Amino acid sequence: MPELPEVEVIRSKLEELVGGKKLLTMSVQTPKLRYAIDTIDLINHPQARLNAISRHAKYMVWHFDHESYLLHLGMSGRVRICEPSEPWEKHEHIQWHFENTALRLIDPRRFGCWVQKTAHWTHKLEQYGPDPLHNWNIETWFKKHQHNKRGIYKILMDQHCLSGIGNIYAQEALFESRIHPKRTLNTLSLTQLVELSHIIQSTLKKAITSGGTTLNDYRQLDGSEGYFQVTLKVYGKAGTPCPACQSTLLSEKISQRTVAYCMHCQGEEGSG
DNA sequence: AAACCTCCCTGGGGGC
């Protein structure tokens, strides 16, 4: 399930591969994923050049000459290199045929999307919080959210508060920081928050250099798995011993998400 | 306004 690190790994590989290349054709096999798939206007703008690919939260932004498109991988999306004439396989939805290579989007659970970056989408993305690796000033951020009554887990998961964190990295970072998922910001000291922010940043960076986390569907462009999963400490591990203190890891539903944590290491909700 | 709930979709796993 692609979160910030997985999207970043794919983005940089894609940019290396097709950045600066012309798009010859685009084929759509499935009319709609989360939203209707937008096709690039190659009739009025033939051979549109892909100038760059950037990332905004968990979205990739493909910057063509005349317009930009957003690619979101949802929870099971991935991109693979293919031969342009290969028959479509199950769960393949889009093919981009560039001058030097062809790419396909595979997304079994169809939570992803490919849409033109209209004013509507630009506005949506502007509402998002800072990127943990780029423009996250923890003091400003704390001042802005200190009266938020929700627990820290929900805040980290809310893209309007902070961009790019999903269920895996939220749980891992809170465990490393020894903070209970339901602690509110006003019970945490600035020192604790600074430490949390550093742990989030180092966890994300480590995951990027490891090629991302592979659970079920995530693969790098060449089909190889990321290998950050070997270092996961609590995600999906409820019922097994805590790697730090050996007490049994618990799990709880927060916002309809299963969150694993250690009662002993991460303490009580609201305790300091 | 902030916080919560619902829905989209499919594969995999457990129970019967």
Add this chain to the structure above:
DNA sequence: TGCCCCCAGGGAGGTT
């Protein structure tokens, strides 16, 4: 074997 149900996940959009 096969059927059914539940679960996983992000985020838009609706409701309280």
